[in-house]
Amino acid sequence: MIDSLNLAGExxxxxFIFDKNYTIEPVKTKSVFSPKVWNESFGKSLKQNIIEAKIIHTYLGLKLPLKTFSVSPKSQTLEFAGLQGYNERSQLLVQTLQELESQLQYTRVMRMDVAIDYEGNIPHSIIKVLSKHRGRPLPFGNTTYYKTAKEKKTNQKMDIxxxxKQIQAKLDYPLHRLEFVFKGSYFNKLLFKxxxxxxxxxxxxxxxxTGLSVKIQSI
Incomplete structure (x- = not known):
């Protein structure tokens, strides 16, 4: 159910530096700038607020983004995105996080995405409750956001x-995802441990x- 997890620390x-199972590739530093490498690795551009970016290459063949943002120049954020996918990469990503768990105990939780998947469409009853409590839907590409009138474009605590998912993950069967993005302000300096x-x-x-009763499962 936890699909993504961002952890930050100094x-x-x-x-990874002295662990032979990992290598670090600088992509954006004072002396290196390789935005094409970043885009090819993660399908995203290097945003201006990222002042330093590196790729952690794992012995399992994964690539993990490591970012330093302008708002917190002394902190590095490590991202584990796609923990609940439908491919081998997700399984390897979970394995990597579990192997690193003891070393990441005192990092801070900066983001956690909780995903609920439905074969076919999202039940109308959920859409109805979402619309009642969050206001009108805001479509953007393949994604529809539900925000309150006060939130407008940004919310520092939670996005819905x-x-x-079929289109996003190129699956051969219908699947829609309801996703809750819990951000750093929501957790108030929560440690990974x-x-x-x-x-x-x-x-x-x-x-x-949403009216849904869920039980979040540990990774």
């Missing part, structure tokens, strides 16, 4: 969105927004 890259203490609060937020 000098996160030191975890629906998208066609204490991540499970946030589950109940997240479950209540999901219940309030």
């Amino acid at each position: 000098q996160v890259e030191t975890i 969105k629906i998208y066609n 204490d991540i499970e203490t946030a589950y109940q609060k997240m479950e209540k937020s999901i219940k309030k927004a």
Whole structure:
């Protein structure tokens, strides 16, 4: 159910420097700028607010983005995106996170995405509750966002969105995803070692927004 997890801390890259199972590739530093490499690796451009970017290559063949943002220049953010996919990469990503768990204990949780998948369309009852509590839907490409009138374009705590997972993941069967993006401000400096203490609060937020009773499972 947890699909993505961003963890931040000072000098996160030191975890990998002396480990032969990992290599670090600089993409954006004071002396290196290779935006094409980043785009080819993650399908995204290097945004201006990313002042330093590196790719962690794992012994399993994965590539993990490691970013430093302008708002927190002393902190590095390591991203695990796609933990609940439908391919081998997701399985390897979960394995990598589990292997690094002890070394990441004191990093801060900066983002956690909780995904609920439905074969076919999202039930109308959920859409109805979402629209009631979050206002009118805001479509953008393959994704529809649900935001309150106060949120406008940004929300520092939580985003709710629906998208066609079949299109996004190029699956051969219909699948739609309801996703809750919990951000850093929601967790208030929560450490990774204490991540499970946030589950109940997240479950209540999901219940309030959609009427769904869910149980978040540990990675």
